[in-house]
Amino acid sequence: MLASRAAGCSIITAAEHMSSEAGSTQCELPDSPHGRRLQRLLGVSGCRPNRVNDLLLLRPESDGESCSGTRERSNNRHVVFFHGDIQNFKEQMVLQPEAAPWLSWSLEQVALILGQRFPSRNIWVVKASRMYLHKFSCYQNFVDSNMFGAPEHAPYAAGQGAFAQLRTLLSNAMERAKLQDRLPPAGGAPAGFSLTLVGFSKGCVVLNQLVYELRGARADPRMAAFVERISDMFWLDGGHPGGGETWVTDKEALRELAASGVSVHAHVTPYEVRDPARAWVGREYGVFTRTLEELGACPSKKLHFQEEPPCILNHFRVILEF
Incomplete structure (x- = not known):
C-alpha cells in the first residue's frame, strides 16, 4: 500500500513514445532489446459484462530454448502482474501531483522491468478497474473491496x-x-501454457483471493486445468488499507496452496513489515511463511533493504530486486 507517509527519495526517469489506435495503443520501447512492443488493450471483458480491465502486453523477445537444446515456443508462457496504489498509465500519472514523482514505476515501465526479468514470456500488466482519488487501486473485479481497495475475501464460486x-x-x-x-473461453489450456502471477503492494489482494478460492477452483473441472498451469506466485511487499488480512493466515487455505505444487515467493521490505503503525503486517507475513514451511511448501522469502530506513522508493524497488 502506498499511503501518505513521506519519503524524500530520488527516482530514475524514463519516457516512451506512444501512438494510438482504436481501442488499443502500441508503443516501441527504445530501451528494450530486439524492439519488444508494448500493446495497450483497453476495456477487456472479464467474467461478467461489467467487469472490464485495461491491460498492457509486452511480448517475448524471441523463442526460448529448452534445457535439451531444442527450440520451443515461448508465447505460451505468461506472467501476470497486479500493481499497487499510485501506479497508472504514464500520461495519467503525470497529471496527478502525488503520482508524478513516481513515473519510473508507471505501468509501462513496470512492464519493461518485468520483461527484463522474464525475457522469454508474455508480460501482462492488469490495471485496477478503479483508482479512487487517482491513487487507491481497487481490484473490485477480482475481490469485493471498499472504495480504498481493502478486500473482503470469499471462497470460490463458479463463474x-x-x-x-x-x-x-x-x-x-x-x-x-x-x-x-x-x-480457450472455457475449460482446458493450450499445450505448453504456463502462468506466473506477481502481485505488488495492493495488487497482492488478488493473489490472496486466489488462495482463498484455490480449493474450490481445483475441484471444479471447468477450472482445474487452468489452475494446474500456475507455476509460481510472487508476493511483493503486500499491503492494503484494511486492518488485517494483508497476508493469508488461514491454515486450511494455506494447506491448499501448499498441496497445489505452486512455487511460492515472498519478497518484503521494512516499509511494510516493520511499520510500527501497522504491526499486524509483519506478524501476518511471519504466519504466512511459517505455516507454509510447516506444511512442506518451502516458500522462498527475502527481506530486502533491511539495513536501510523504511522508504517508499525501496518499497517500489522490490519490483527490480525480486
Whole structure:
C-alpha cells in the first residue's frame, strides 16, 4: 500500500513514445532489446459484462530454448502482474501531483522491468478497474473491496470471483492481441501454457483471493486445468488499507496452496513489515511463511533493504530486486 507517509527519495526517469489506435495503443520501447512492443488493450471483458480491465502486453523477445537444446515456443508462457496504489498509465500519472514523482514505476515501465526479468514470456500488466482519488487501486473485479481497495475475501464460486475473472480476462485479451496460442473461453489450456502471477503492494489482494478460492477452483473441472498451469506466485511487499488480512493466515487455505505444487515467493521490505503503525503486517507475513514451511511448501522469502530506513522508493524497488 502506498499511503501518505513521506519519503524524500530520488527516482530514475524514463519516457516512451506512444501512438494510438482504436481501442488499443502500441508503443516501441527504445530501451528494450530486439524492439519488444508494448500493446495497450483497453476495456477487456472479464467474467461478467461489467467487469472490464485495461491491460498492457509486452511480448517475448524471441523463442526460448529448452534445457535439451531444442527450440520451443515461448508465447505460451505468461506472467501476470497486479500493481499497487499510485501506479497508472504514464500520461495519467503525470497529471496527478502525488503520482508524478513516481513515473519510473508507471505501468509501462513496470512492464519493461518485468520483461527484463522474464525475457522469454508474455508480460501482462492488469490495471485496477478503479483508482479512487487517482491513487487507491481497487481490484473490485477480482475481490469485493471498499472504495480504498481493502478486500473482503470469499471462497470460490463458479463463474465469478478472481479465478473466473483472471481466466476470462486473459482469454479475451489474447484474442484481442491476436496471439497464436490462445486460452480457450472455457475449460482446458493450450499445450505448453504456463502462468506466473506477481502481485505488488495492493495488487497482492488478488493473489490472496486466489488462495482463498484455490480449493474450490481445483475441484471444479471447468477450472482445474487452468489452475494446474500456475507455476509460481510472487508476493511483493503486500499491503492494503484494511486492518488485517494483508497476508493469508488461514491454515486450511494455506494447506491448499501448499498441496497445489505452486512455487511460492515472498519478497518484503521494512516499509511494510516493520511499520510500527501497522504491526499486524509483519506478524501476518511471519504466519504466512511459517505455516507454509510447516506444511512442506518451502516458500522462498527475502527481506530486502533491511539495513536501510523504511522508504517508499525501496518499497517500489522490490519490483527490480525480486
